[in-house]
Amino acid sequence: MKNATIIAIISLSAIILIDLIQLASSFFDFYSMNLFRVFGVLNLLGYIGILQFFVTLYNKQKE
Numbered sequence: 001m002k003n004a005t006i007i008a009i010i011s012l013s014a015i016i017l018i019d020l021i022q023l024a025s026s027f028f029d030f031y032s033m034n035l036f037r038v039f040g041v042l043n044l045l046g047y048i049g050i051l052q053f054f055v056t057l058y059n060k061q062k063e
Contacts, residue, residue, distance in 0.1 A: 004056040011049030018042050 018039050025031045 001056055001060060004053045007049045008053035011046040014049075015043055015046040018046070 022031070022039055025035065
């Protein structure tokens with residue numbers, strides 16, 4: 001459970017950081033479709049990390 005919690009915290013921090021980078025890059029016309037795809041993949045990986053926490057929590061509750 002401890003490892004899943006650490007991964008979830010890192011994933012949530014990464015998602016917040018990615019959103020802030022997207023916001024900053026949109027102000028400076030640096031944002032492109034390729035960058036949008038990269039951020040989308042990184043967001044997906046972050047949500048997978050959070051999903052692992054909830055699956056572990058569900059399995060622990062089932063016991």
